[in-house]
Amino acid sequence: MSLERILSGMQISASGLAGERLRMEVVAHNIANAHSTSTPGGGPYRRQRVSFQSAMDRFAVGTGHTEAPELGGVRIVGISPDDSPLPQIYDPGHPDAQADGYVLMPNVTLPHEMVDLVTATRAYEANLKSMESFRQMAEQALSLLRGLG
Amino acid sequence: MSIQTPQVDLLTRLLAASEQRQQVISNNIANVNTPEYRSLELQFENALAAEITRKEKPTGSPAAASVTHAQGLAARADGNNVDIDRELGLLNKNAMLQQLYLQLIGTDMNQMRRAMEGGP
Numbered sequence: 001m002s003l004e005r006i007l008s009g010m011q012i013s014a015s016g017l018a019g020e021r022l023r024m025e026v027v028a029h030n031i032a033n034a035h036s037t038s039t040p041g042g043g044p045y046r047r048q049r050v051s052f053q054s055a056m057d058r059f060a061v062g063t064g065h066t067e068a069p070e071l072g073g074v075r076i077v078g079i080s081p082d083d084s085p086l087p088q089i090y091d092p093g094h095p096d097a098q099a100d101g102y103v104l105m106p107n108v109t110l111p112h113e114m115v116d117l118v119t120a121t122r123a124y125e126a127n128l129k130s131m132e133s134f135r136q137m138a139e140q141a142l143s144l145l146r147g148l149g
Numbered sequence: 150m151s152i153q154t155p156q157v158d159l160l161t162r163l164l165a166a167s168e169q170r171q172q173v174i175s176n177n178i179a180n181v182n183t184p185e186y187r188s189l190e191l192q193f194e195n196a197l198a199a200e201i202t203r204k205e206k207p208t209g210s211p212a213a214a215s216v217t218h219a220q221g222l223a224a225r226a227d228g229n230n231v232d233i234d235r236e237l238g239l240l241n242k243n244a245m246l247q248q249l250y251l252q253l254i255g256t257d258m259n260q261m262r263r264a265m266e267g268g269p
Contacts, residue, residue, distance in 0.1 A: 008172070009168070009171055009172040009175055012172060012175040012176050012179050013175050013178070013179060015179055016175070016178060016179030016180070016181075019179070019182070020182070023182070051184075052180070052182055052183040052184070053183060054176075054180045054183045054186045071172050071173060071175075071176040071189075072176075073175070073176060073179040073180070074179040074180050074182075074183055119182065120182075122233070123178075123181045123182055123233070126178045126181065126233055126236070126237060127175075127178055127179060129178075129237060129240065130171075130174065130175040130178050130240055131175075133171065133240055133241075133244045134171065134175070136244065136248075137168065137171065137244060137247055137248075140247070140248055140251050141164075141251060143251075143255075144251060144254060144255050144258070
């Protein structure tokens with residue numbers, strides 16, 4: 001039993017917290033740009049999404065004896081654009097309208113983003129709960145020493 | 150006479166296992182949105198029970214904790230099979246067990262201290 005291990009456990013939760021917060025930020029970014037018809041790169045805004053990967057490459061499962069398993073939490077692979085087709089609306093007066101009068105709109109759908117936001121919030125809370133649990137465990141272990149003083 | 154009683158030794162091992170289990174559960178929770186991630190769990194109590202029931206204790210190797218994939222969980226569409234409610238339940242259960250082990254160790258240590266002080 002060592003404090004170091006408790007702290008490494010907190011890092012697992014911290015990686016989860018960071019990942020879910022990034023997801024919430026990306027959702028907020030998507031919602032804010034739900035009507036951005038032009039971007040510096042040209043064309044309308046494309047919905048962004050975060051991809052995760054578990055960080056435990058060096059950890060072999062099921063080998064029986066595991067002295068120090070590498071439980072690394074979650075790793076953010078990157079933010080990539082959603083390549084689904086862009087919806088079009090007819091608005092000839094729009095500054096970004098094409099020659100035929102149609103405007104390409106961002107492929108952001110609000111219900112989609114709200115569901116993402118709720119799942120990210122719930123997952124964030126769960127990670128927070130496990131971090132709180134780590135803190136309590138460390139505190140209780142230290143109170144043993146206090147009793148002996 | 151040894152200061153560390155067999156009971157404290159046993160409790161320390163259970164405590165170490167519960168801390169390791171806390172990490173495994175936290176790892177599952179952190180990966181709740183990772184595609185293709187499969188839930189992990191720590192096995193220790195069964196190995197410990199087997200060690201205790203074994204009569205030839207000195208020759209047998211001490212029970213070790215092992216991390217395995219959890220069985221019988223339904224996977225979601227993205228291949229992830231972490232059940233967040235199950236993990237939170239296990240997290241709470243594990244934290245309470247850890248508290249129990251710590252209290253038992255604390256009681257044992259207090260007894261020892263009282264014996265050393267020689268009070269009434």
